[in-house]
Every structure is written in C-alpha cells, then in structure tokens.
Amino acid sequence: xxxxxxxxxxxxxxxxxxxxxxxxxxxxxxxxxxxxxxxxxxxxxxxxxxxxxxxxxxxxxxxxxxxxxxxxxxxxxxxxxxxxxxxxxxxxxxxxxxxxxxxxxxxxxxxxxxxxxxxxxxxxxxxxxxxxxxxxxxxxxxxxxxxxxxxxxxxxxxxxxxxxxxxxxxxxxxxxxxxxxxxxxxxxxxxxxxxxxxxxxxxxxxxxxxxxxxxxxxxxxxxxxxxxxxxxxxxxxxxxxxxxxxxxxxxxxxxxxxxxxxxxxxxxxxxxxxxxxxxxxxxxxxxxxxxxxxxxxxxxxxx
Amino acid sequence: xxxxxxxxxxxxxxxxxxxxxxxxxxxxxxxxxxxxxxxxxxxxxxxxxxxxxxxxxxxxxxxxxxxxxxxxxxxxxxxxxxxxxxxxxxxxxxxxxxxxxxxxxxxxxxxxxxxxxxxxxxxxxxxxxxxxxxxxxxxxxxxxxxxxxxxxxxxxxxxxxxxxxxxxxxxxxxxxxxxxxxxxxxxxxxxxxxxxxxxxxxxxxxxxxxxxxxxxxxxxxxxxxxxxxxxxxxxxxxxxxxxxxxxxxxxxxxxxxxxxxxxxxxxxxxxxxxxxxxxxxxxxxxxxxxxxxxxxxxxxxxxxxxxxxxxxxxxxxxxxxxxxxxxxxxxxxxxxxxxxxxxxxxxxxxxxxxxxxxxxxxxxxxxxxxxxxxxxxxxxxxxxxxxxxxxxxxxxxxxxxxxxxxxxxxxxxxxxxx
Numbered sequence: 001x002x003x004x005x006x007x008x009x010x011x012x013x014x015x016x017x018x019x020x021x022x023x024x025x026x027x028x029x030x031x032x033x034x035x036x037x038x039x040x041x042x043x044x045x046x047x048x049x050x051x052x053x054x055x056x057x058x059x060x061x062x063x064x065x066x067x068x069x070x071x072x073x074x075x076x077x078x079x080x081x082x083x084x085x086x087x088x089x090x091x092x093x094x095x096x097x098x099x100x101x102x103x104x105x106x107x108x109x110x111x112x113x114x115x116x117x118x119x120x121x122x123x124x125x126x127x128x129x130x131x132x133x134x135x136x137x138x139x140x141x142x143x144x145x146x147x148x149x150x151x152x153x154x155x156x157x158x159x160x161x162x163x164x165x166x167x168x169x170x171x172x173x174x175x176x177x178x179x180x181x182x183x184x185x186x187x188x189x190x191x192x193x194x195x196x197x198x199x200x201x202x203x204x205x206x207x208x209x210x211x212x213x214x215x216x217x218x219x220x221x222x223x224x225x226x227x228x229x230x231x232x233x234x235x236x237x238x239x240x241x242x243x244x245x246x247x248x249x250x251x252x253x254x255x256x257x258x259x260x261x262x263x264x265x266x267x268x269x270x271x272x273x274x275x276x277x278x279x280x281x282x283x284x285x286x287x288x289x290x291x292x293x294x295x296x297x298x299x300x301x302x303x
Numbered sequence: 304x305x306x307x308x309x310x311x312x313x314x315x316x317x318x319x320x321x322x323x324x325x326x327x328x329x330x331x332x333x334x335x336x337x338x339x340x341x342x343x344x345x346x347x348x349x350x351x352x353x354x355x356x357x358x359x360x361x362x363x364x365x366x367x368x369x370x371x372x373x374x375x376x377x378x379x380x381x382x383x384x385x386x387x388x389x390x391x392x393x394x395x396x397x398x399x400x401x402x403x404x405x406x407x408x409x410x411x412x413x414x415x416x417x418x419x420x421x422x423x424x425x426x427x428x429x430x431x432x433x434x435x436x437x438x439x440x441x442x443x444x445x446x447x448x449x450x451x452x453x454x455x456x457x458x459x460x461x462x463x464x465x466x467x468x469x470x471x472x473x474x475x476x477x478x479x480x481x482x483x484x485x486x487x488x489x490x491x492x493x494x495x496x497x498x499x500x501x502x503x504x505x506x507x508x509x510x511x512x513x514x515x516x517x518x519x520x521x522x523x524x525x526x527x528x529x530x531x532x533x534x535x536x537x538x539x540x541x542x543x544x545x546x547x548x549x550x551x552x553x554x555x556x557x558x559x560x561x562x563x564x565x566x567x568x569x570x571x572x573x574x575x576x577x578x579x580x581x582x583x584x585x586x587x588x589x590x591x592x593x594x595x596x597x598x599x600x601x602x603x604x605x606x607x608x609x610x611x612x613x614x615x616x617x618x619x620x621x622x623x624x625x626x627x628x629x630x631x632x633x634x635x636x637x638x639x640x641x642x643x644x645x646x647x648x649x650x651x652x653x654x655x656x657x658x659x660x661x662x663x664x665x666x667x668x669x670x671x672x673x674x675x676x677x678x679x680x681x682x683x684x685x686x687x688x689x690x691x692x693x694x695x696x697x698x699x700x701x702x703x704x705x706x707x708x709x710x711x712x713x714x715x716x717x718x719x720x721x
Contacts, residue, residue: 048683049415049418049419049682049683050418050682050683052397052418052419052420053397053418053419053420138552158552158555160555161552161554161555163700163702247505247506247507248506249505249506249554249555249696250506250554250555250696250700251506251693251696251697251700251702252693263689265394266387266390266391266394267390267507267685267689268683268685268686268689269394269415269419269683269685270686271394
C-alpha cells in the first residue's frame with residue numbers, strides 16, 4: 001500500500017528508519033558478516049599446520065572442497081545430518097503438536113504443566129547431553145535398568161556405544177529438547193484460531209476429525225511452516241549435544257557436519273578443510289532459508 | 304534507485320567503521336595483557352596446563368610456589384585449561400595473540416604446534432644447557448622438529464600390563480609374556496562378568512596410544528598399519544573380542560575407565576600407565592595385583608606418553624626458560640614426577656631414584672621406557688592418529704574386516720606422509 005507513496009515526508013521517515021537500524025547493522029556485519037566472509041576466504045586457502053605460520057597463505061581454489069568431498073566421512077556426515085534433522089523434527093513435531101492440542105483444552109492444571117514442560121528446553125545442551133549419557137549407560141543407566149526390570153530386555157543395550165542404536169539415541173535426546181519449542185509455537189498458532197469457527201462447524205455437524213483436518217491444520221499452516229523451518233535450521237547445526245554424548249562415534253555413526261568440521265579444524269588442524277565443511281553446511285541452510293522466505297511471501301500474497 | 308544508493312552508502316560506512324573496530328579491539332587487548340604482566344616489579348610468567356586430576360593440579364601449584372619462593376624476579380602463575388579448550392585456545396590464540404608464556408602439551412602434539420609457529424625455537428638455549436644429553440632419546444626427540452628444539456620434557460610415562468594376581472593364580476597361569484600366551488591366559492580368566500583383558504580404544508588420540516604397542520610389537524612401524532604385520536596386530540585384538548576375552552565396549556572406554564574395570568574385578572588384565580597406580584591403591588587397597596611388560600609378538604614395545612614444556616614465541620622467553628631450568632633439578636623433578644605418577648625423562652635422575660628402581664611396579668615402567676616409541680614426531684600426527692583409531696573402531700565393531708580397516712588406514716596415512 002505504502003509503496004506508491006513517494007512523498008518527501010515518507011522518504012525522510014525512511015531515512016530515519018535506516019538510522020535506527022544502523023547500530024544493529026553494524027553489529028550484524030561485525031559479528032555475523034565478518035566471520036562468514038573470513039571463513040569463506042579461509043576455505044579457498046591452504047591453511048594447515050605447515051602453512052599456518054607463513055605470512056602468505058596461497059589461494060588454492062576449490063582444492064579443499066574437492067578433498068573434503070573425496071573423504072568418505074563427508075558423505076557419511078551429510079547423510080547423518082539429514083537423518084538426524086529429519087528424524088528429530090518428525091518426532092518433535094508430532095509430539096509437540098499433540099501436546100499443544102492437549103494443553104489447548106484448558107483443563108485444570110494445564111497451565112502449570114505446560115510451564116513445566118518447557119524445562120527441558122531451558123536446560124543447557126551440555127547438561128542435557130551429560131544427563132542422557134548417564135541415562136543411556138550400560139552399567140547402571142536408568143533406561144537399561146528399567147527395561148531390564150520390566151523384562152523387556154535381558155542384556156543392557158549399548159544405546160550410545162552400539163552403532164545400531166547410537167543415532168536413534170541422539171535423535172531421541174535432541175527431540176526431548178525440541179518438543180517444548182514446537183509445542184510453544186504451535187500453541188500460539190492455536191490460540192489465534194477463532195473459536196467461532198469451531199462452533200459454526202459443530203452446528204454444521206462436523207466431527208472431531210473434520211474439525212482437525214479442515215479447520216485446525218489449515219489455520220495452523222503459517223505456524224507449522226515456521227516451526228518446521230526454524231526446527232530444521234536449529235537441528236541441522238546442532239553440535240554440543242552430539243559432541244558431548246558420542247563425539248561422532250562409535251566409528252562414524254553419529255558424525256554430523258558440525259562435529260566433522262570441528263574435528264578437522266581443532267584436532268587435525270586442517271583449518272581450511274574445516275572451513276570448507278562449515279561452508280557447505282552454511283550453503284545448505286542458506287538455501288533452506290531462501291525457500292522459507294519464498295513460502296512466506298507466497299502466504300502473504302494469498303492473504 | 305535512490306533506496307539502493309542510500310543502502311549502499313550505509314553499507315560502505317558500516318564496513319569502514321567495523322574494520323576500525325576490529326583493528327582497535329585486538330590492539331587494545333594485547334597491550335592490556337602485557338601491561339598487567341609487568342606490574343609490581345616482578346615479571347609474571349603464565350603457565351597453561353590441562354591436568355584435571357586433583358593431585359596433579361596440586362603438584363603444578365607446588366612447583367610454581369617453590370620457584371616463586373626461590374627468587375624474587377619472576378612470579379609463575381599456573382592456570383588450568385581443559386584439554387579440548389587448550390588445543391583450541393592455542394590455535395585461536397595464535398591469531399588473536401592471547402597466549403600464556405609457557406604451555407604444557409601432550410608430546411605427540413608438540414610437532415604440530417611447533418610447525419604452526421606457537422613455540423619458540425630454543426635450540427641455542429639447549430645447546431648451552433649442561434643437562435641436554437641426560438634425556439632419554441624418546442622424550443627428547445618428541446621435542447624436536449626438523450633438527451630444532453622447541454620444548455623440553457616434563458616427565459614421561461608408558462604403558463604396561465596390569466594383572467590381577469589372584470585371578471591368574473586361581474586359573475593356574477603365569478602373567479603372559481607373548482601374544483600367544485596372552486590369548487590363552489585371557490581366555491582362561493574370563494568368567495562371569497569378568498573379561499580377561501581390557502584396553503581403551505576410543506576414536507581419538509587415546510585409542511591410538513593404546514593401539515601402538517600392539518602394532519609396533521609385530522615389527523611394523525607406525526606408518527605400516529596396512530602391512531601384513533600391521534594387519535595381524537589388528538586381527539589379534541579383534542580376535543580377542545570375538546573370543547569373548549575382551550568386551551566390545553572397549554571402544555568407549557578411556558584409560559581411567561580401565562582402572563575402574565580393573566579394581567571392580569571386571570577385567571583381569573588391563574594396559575595402562577603409571578599414573579593410575581595411586582588410584583588403584585586407593586580404590587582397592589586389598590587387591591592383589593602386579594605389573595609386567597606388555598606381551599610381545601616379535602619385539603617388546605610400548606609407546607611414550609607424557610607432556611612437554613613449550614615456551615610461547617615472543618612472550619617472556621628468558622623468564623620461562625629460567626623456570627624450566629628450575630624444574631630440572633633432581634629433588635624437584637623427583638618430587639613432581641612422583642606426584643604425577645610419571646617417570647623423570649632424564650636418565651641421571653630416574654636411574655638414581657631408588658623409589659623407582661627398587662619399586663616392583665615402577666621399575667617395570669622404567670624398564671618399559673627403553674622400548675617406548677615417541678608418536679611421530681610429525682606435524683600432521685593428529686591426522687595419522689585419526690586414521691589409526693578409526694581403523695581400530697571399524698575393526699572392533701565389525702564395520703570392516705581388520706584387513707580392510709588397516710588397508711584403508713594405510714591409504715590415509717600415505718596421503719599424509721607423501
């Protein structure tokens with residue numbers, strides 16, 4: 001609407017607007033832009049133990065990227081990151097939506113219980129990781145002890161030390177952290193749906209399923225979209241949880257792109273290769289974000 | 304159009320201002336840290352170490368205290384930095400210049416940091432130092448890169464085989480001395496929830512450290528994992544797991560976990576270093592145990608552990624060297640090495656210390672020291688090490704056959720060494 005308004009007044013106001021975002025812009029450029037650019041340049045140079053102290057670091061073009069992609073661990077880590085992200089989001093979203101719907105019923109104590117649910121989101125990641133590491137332990141870990149008490153298993157399962165279960169275990173842990181986040185955003189979405197819609201549907205004789213699929217889900221679409229995309233971005237770059245719980249092991253079964261990049265940079269001192277992996281991760285997230293912006297625009301046009 | 308122009312000019316301004324900020328940030332912080340270091344007439348020498356054991360931390364503090372009381376020009380201050388953080392800080396510090404004056408690093412990391420330019424070249428200081436020829440060849444070679452000295456050993460350790468005397472005699476066997484004997488003994492003492500042998504094989508430097516004795520014992524060198532001898536070492540250890548004599552959980556155990564397995568009778572034999580002796584005595588005062596050299600295939604082998612002092616280039620180099628020389632005195636070195644559970648890296652000191660030569664346990668570690676190989680030294684050791692510990696895990700978890708895992712590791716190692 002305002003686009004057509006090109007009066008002097010407006011331009012003046014717009015300039016003042018720029019002035020206001022100026023400090024934020026400086027902040028963004030210094031703390032977000034600079035590292036990204038630095039990392040980008042680093043990935044095209046050859047910086048490792050032997051060249052680190054040289055004053056001039058040669059540009060090597062795409063060599064780091066080619067070498068990184070030749071390393072089988074790279075393919076494994078991309079695949080693992082995708083499995084980890086999609087697995088976590090699926091679990092988080094389904095349970096988060098279920099809980100949001102449950103607490104939306106506004107029964108007695110629903111408010112305090114919902115508040116308590118958020119606790120897992122508030123605990124620092126490293127603490128969560130350590131807690132679950134103890135809980136998954138084969139000697140005295142509560143999960144194995146309980147399962148054995150109920151005779152569901154006869155031998156303790158090596159949740160995070162057995163390559164068959166390690167990925168599942170970190171996904172479950174990450175989901176536990178992410179559920180409240182999903183629940184909160186979806187609850188907000190739910191509270192925006194006008195109750196009159198449901199009343200009208202009831203009068204027209206629509207049952208619970210009709211109301212859920214025809215009213216709740218379509219009206220929640222924007223909220224669902226943000227939850228999924230934000231969840232994707234958030235989960236795709238998870239580092240601390242996996243680093244503490246399994247450090248990418250056993251073998252490479254839980255190696256994510258983030259832990260792989262860290263390992264290349266800080267245990268093998270191949271800084272350029274580490275930067276290259278980080279940039280691939282960045283590129284993937286960038287594309288996802290662009291897609292999200294596109295979808296939002298589409299939604300706004302529809303509105 | 305106008306909008307874009309405004310935006311562009313804004314951006315230019317922003318970029319210019321931020322570059323100024325960045326410039327200011329680093330220069331002010333360095334001058335501040337230097338000013339602080341020189342206050343009070345005394346020169347402060349900051350030392351970073353990663354020892355998280357209480358006893359070791361106390362030993363470090365004592366060492367600094369003794370030095371500070373011995374003279375009035377230099378004040379040594381000891382700071383603990385967790386190991387992963389220390390490695391990161393050293394590399395980041397190189398760019399941001401927020402470094403201590405003296406650092407302690409694990410000996411296989413020395414070459415990498417020296418190559419990156421972290422440590423000062425102390426060749427001249429070493430050449431005029433009378434104690435220079437007293438070091439054991441292993442420890443001192445880990446301080447060298449391309450013929451130059453970048454550090455000096457703090458103390459050394461190596462791996463040997465701890466065994467539970469009661470369990471072995473109950474099974475009617477002697478402590479093993481060869482690979483074959485170990486295999487039989489391990490099988491015989493495996494009972495209930497007790498495994499015959501436990502080693503530590505996580506996918507990091509610790510795993511490589513524990514694997515090397517087995518590899519070197521077959522006659523293979525550290526860069527010959529894929530040779531038939533190298534493959535046989537991996538096959539041997541994997542077979543121990545297949546036999547049921549070793550738990551497959553070893554891939555997740557640290558060397559401290561081994562100690563716990565040993566004192567709770569869950570492992571009859573473990574390969575571990577002298578630093579756990581005190582803990583074993585404290586955890587299980589009634590346990591009847593002994594130590595022998597790691598059984599051999601073709602030759603006895605162990606590998607060298609321990610840390611090196613490294614003086615940070617461009618910081619208080621002279622003062623830090625004074626402190627290092629202070630630690631090299633006989634009584635002082637014997638004291639802190641005893642606290643650490645280490646062996647002095649100097650022949651003259653270790654071999655005149657009766658607490659080591661006459662002690663039934665420590666003398667084994669001292670004896671083993673002559674077979675202890677330094678890891679590398681190579682600037683890209685971390686990459687070589689990663690290839691080895693990966694092979695170990697792949698083989699132990701049946702992800703690959705020992706042969707395939709060893710061959711794949713060889714390809715990676717060759718790529719690093721080419």
